[in-house]
Amino acid sequence: MGESITGEGHVSEHDEELRSERAHVAGLYARLDAERARAETRYQRALGDTATSPMERDVEVRAQARELQRLNVADHGLCFGRLDADDGERRYIGRIGLFDEADDHRPLLLDWRAPAARPFYTATAAHPESMRRRRQLHSRGREITGFTDEVLGCPDGDTAGDAALLAAVNAPRGEGMRDIVATIQAEQDRIIRLDHPGVLVIEGGPGTGKTVVALHRVAYLLYTQRERMERSGVLVVGPNPQFLNHIGRVLPSLGESDVVFATTGDLLPGLRVTAEDAPEIAEFKGSLTILDVLRAAIADRQRLPEQPWEIELEDVSVRIDAATAEWAREEARDSGLPHNEARAVFVDVVGYVLTERATARIGRGWLTREDEAWGSIREEVRAELAEHRGLREAIDALWPELTPQQLLADLYTSPERLRAVGAEALLRDEGEAWTVSDVPLLDELVDLLGEVKTPSAEEDSDYAAGVLEILQVERHDLMDDEDHLLAQDLLDASDLAERFVEHDTRDLAERAAADRDWTYRHVVVDEAQELSEMDWRVLMRRCPSRSFTVVGDLAQRRSAAGARTWAAMLDRYVPGRWAYRELTVNYRTPAEIMELAAGLLAEFAPGVAAPASVRSTGVEPWFRQVDASEMSCAVEEFTSEESGCEGTSVVIGPPGTPGAVTPTDTKGLEFDAVLLVEPAEILATPRGAADLYVALTRATQRLGILHTTPLPDVLRPREE
Numbered sequence: 058m059g060e061s062i063t064g065e066g067h068v069s070e071h072d073e074e075l076r077s078e079r080a081h082v083a084g085l086y087a088r089l090d091a092e093r094a095r096a097e098t099r100y101q102r103a104l105g106d107t108a109t110s111p112m113e114r115d116v117e118v119r120a121q122a123r124e125l126q127r128l129n130v131a132d133h134g135l136c137f138g139r140l141d142a143d144d145g146e147r148r149y150i151g152r153i154g155l156f157d158e159a160d161d162h163r164p165l166l167l168d169w170r171a172p173a174a175r176p177f178y179t180a181t182a183a184h185p186e187s188m189r190r191r192r193q194l195h196s197r198g199r200e201i202t203g204f205t206d207e208v209l210g211c212p213d214g215d216t217a218g219d220a221a222l223l224a225a226v227n228a229p230r231g232e233g234m235r236d237i238v239a240t241i242q243a244e245q246d247r248i249i250r251l252d253h254p255g256v257l258v259i260e261g262g263p264g265t266g267k268t269v270v271a272l273h274r275v276a277y278l279l280y281t282q283r284e285r286m287e288r289s290g291v292l293v294v295g296p297n298p299q300f301l302n303h304i305g306r307v308l309p310s311l312g313e314s315d316v317v318f319a320t321t322g323d324l325l326p327g328l329r330v331t332a333e334d335a336p337e338i339a340e341f342k343g344s345l346t347i348l349d350v351l352r353a354a355i356a357d358r359q360r361l362p363e364q365p366w367e368i369e370l371e372d373v374s375v376r377i378d379a380a381t382a383e384w385a386r387e388e389a390r391d392s393g394l395p396h397n398e399a400r401a402v403f404v405d406v407v408g409y410v411l412t413e414r415a416t417a418r419i420g421r422g423w424l425t426r427e428d429e430a431w432g433s434i435r436e437e438v439r440a441e442l443a444e445h446r447g448l449r450e451a452i453d454a455l456w457p458e459l460t461p462q463q464l465l466a467d468l469y470t471s472p473e474r475l476r477a478v479g480a481e482a483l484l485r486d487e488g489e490a491w492t493v494s495d496v497p498l499l500d501e502l503v504d505l506l507g508e509v510k511t512p513s514a515e516e517d518s519d520y521a522a523g524v525l526e527i528l529q530v531e532r533h534d535l536m537d538d539e540d541h542l543l544a545q546d547l548l549d550a551s552d553l554a555e556r557f558v559e560h561d562t563r564d565l566a567e568r569a570a571a572d573r574d575w576t577y578r579h580v581v582v583d584e585a586q587e588l589s590e591m592d593w594r595v596l597m598r599r600c601p602s603r604s605f606t607v608v609g610d611l612a613q614r615r616s617a618a619g620a621r622t623w624a625a626m627l628d629r630y631v632p633g634r635w636a637y638r639e640l641t642v643n644y645r646t647p648a649e650i651m652e653l654a655a656g657l658l659a660e661f662a663p664g665v666a667a668p669a670s671v672r673s674t675g676v677e678p679w680f681r682q683v684d685a686s687e688m689s690c691a692v693e694e695f696t697s698e699e700s701g702c703e704g705t706s707v708v709i710g711p712p713g714t715p716g717a718v719t720p721t722d723t724k725g726l727e728f729d730a731v732l733l734v735e736p737a738e739i740l741a742t743p744r745g746a747a748d749l750y751v752a753l754t755r756a757t758q759r760l761g762i763l764h765t766t767p768l769p770d771v772l773r774p775r776e777e
């Protein structure tokens with residue numbers, strides 16, 4: 058780096074450069090402020106505009122609000138880099154793009170996502186991409202405090218550029234994850250900008266930046282495909298609310314807000330589910346075999362009467378016998394309609410048979426079908442049946458209207474019903490909470506059951522009309538299952554887009570989150586190794602265009618229903634068409650801690666390479682064995698010591714440890730200091746090795762291990 062001031066009046070080249078950069082960046086801020094003032098004026102004008110139609114006004118207000126939002130995110134760290142090309146051209150790189158309108162829209166600052174900004178992330182000493190220098194600008198607020206240069210184009214050039222990365226990964230953690238636009242690494246940039254419209258799987262060990270890369274990819278896609286993305290938005294699915302909270306600021310800090318964050322337990326609007334099933338139940342509910350159970354459970358509610366069901370009319374009485382119900386049931390099932398909608402067919406057939414029977418009985422001996430009176434008697438019977446309470450009761454018993462919740466609750470609490478569908482293991486007590494594994498089942502049932510339509514009085518009175526037409530005409534060809542999902546959802550997508558343009562003034566995220574039939578333009582799935590086959594079905598329904606960024610690490614899988622291979626989950630939907638990329642450098646955990654975690658990984662997942670840490674801190678993990686009676690004091694000691702340090706800390710322990718959170722609750726999170734309590738106990742739980750691996754890889758600086766029982770072999774400090 059340059060020299061300091063060496064004498065009266067003599068200023069070093071470095072200081073001269075710094076001064077010039079400060080002046081340049083100050084100019085950019087002035088430009089930003091001017092643009093912001095202009096956007097604010099336009100926004101206010103649009104709000105008060107009475108000359109245009111409300112719709113036009115709404116569009117303009119939204120456009121200006123969006124522009125203001127774009128400009129507001131750049132208040133700090135507006136410009137963080139400079140690229141000098143071989144031909145002398147200088148490009149400044151920043152969080153947003155700024156242009157000089159007076160000079161033919163010459164770029165003053167390049168948005169980090171613009172193609173011309175790319176070499177800032179990818180040029181290397183060996184592959185300089187026609188660049189000769191990369192400069193990282195360091196700032197505090199609006200002030201440039203310094204810079205580091207990296208010389209490109211000569212293989213043993215200066216690699217001081219790493220300083221910015223190391224400063225970023227070493228910095229104490231605060232509230233939530235930060236964006237990394239200033240220090241995106243080349244292997245990450247290649248994934249962020251990957252031109253693959255379908256499913257992309259990003260796999261890497263803990264701390265390799267999978268989450269942060271996926272979020273920057275979303276920001277990139279929103280930038281390059283703004284229009285398409287803005288209409289339908291992006292869904293980000295994460296493992297728990299704490300995690301969603303942790304990552305929730307990254308996209309807004311990049312100016313993006315058309316994003317819905319949800320756990321798999323939130324995917325059905327109206328439900329917020331967090332309870333979990335025992336592993337074997339979760340595995341059963343998560344596998345596709347549960348689809349047969351659901352279909353059988355619905356079929357089981359489509360009954361035949363054990364005894365003929367007597368319907369007393371004014372003049373005669375008629376019966377719904379098993380043969381009639383069976384005919385009606387077959388017709389209804391053959392209609393291919395969802396259960397609740399097929400009920401109309403069932404009603405029509407039963408109504409038709411009863412009408413014919415009653416009319417024949419009334420007319421027996423004095424009327425034939427050819428007589429005119431036959432028709433009018435038939436009409437009277439039909440009208441009487443339409444109002445008949447007893448018939449309604451019979452239909453409700455034989456083909457009841459069902460909601461997903463009702464069907465599933467009735468099933469889970471009835472040993473007979475469960476036995477009938479071969480799912481005795483699912484028995485539970487009445488009133489028990491839904492679990493996260495129930496959500497995809499309930500979602501599936503929304504489609505299998507269809508809407509419950511309370512018939513209006515008018516529909517009700519002529520329910521028997523047109524029986525023959527229905528029997529003859531309404532034959533729905535069943536599409537195969539996947540096509541069925543696709544066609545239906547595409548329809549919803551365009552409907553919803555229309556709705557968005559025309560009336561709804563809620564913002565996109567709000568509308569999307571509240572609408573079960575919303576279809577997203579893109580879906581990010583984090584900790585994707587935990588998702589079951591049934592979870593994937595829900596997500597595929599939410600994104601019929603199959604545009605996914607899937608982030609995970611099979612070695613961290615905890616759920617028994619989760620992915621053993623990516624192909625097993627994805628090939629069904631995008632056979633052979635999903636792309637796979639790996640991240641290999643750990644930006645979170647220092648080498649000293651990672652060594653411990655790598656030992657465990659080698660033991661439980663031989664063949665999986667642990668990611669290499671980007672730095673070492675010289676701080677080894679510490680171990681302390683205490684008596685059970687000393688445990689809480691030792692934990693308190695850690696907590697109070699850490700409260701005096703900058704950054705964040707956490708105590709992780711087996712379920713039930715006072716003052717500690719479980720490894721699962723820390724999935725995807727990170728802390729400056731971690732105290733791990735009773736690792737042997739964690740290891741002994743189901744999928745304990747994966748849990749322990751997660752716990753060991755949460756610290757960015759310090760790890761302490763506190764135990765009363767002997768340490769598991771893999772964690773024993775090696776004898777020197």
Ligand SMILES: Nc1ncnc2c1ncn2[C@@H]1O[C@H](COP(=O)(O)OP(=O)(O)OP(=O)(O)O)[C@@H](O)[C@H]1O
Nearest residue numbers: 225237240241242263264265266267268269644725
């Ligand atoms: N290029 C980078 N510059 C600065 N920080 C980075 C960079 N890449 C990753 N990081 C930081 O490394 C940490 C780990 O990233 P992230 O949480 O995305 O990893 P992960 O692979 O999702 O981990 P896990 O599997 O454990 O959840 C974060 O603090 C992130 O900001």
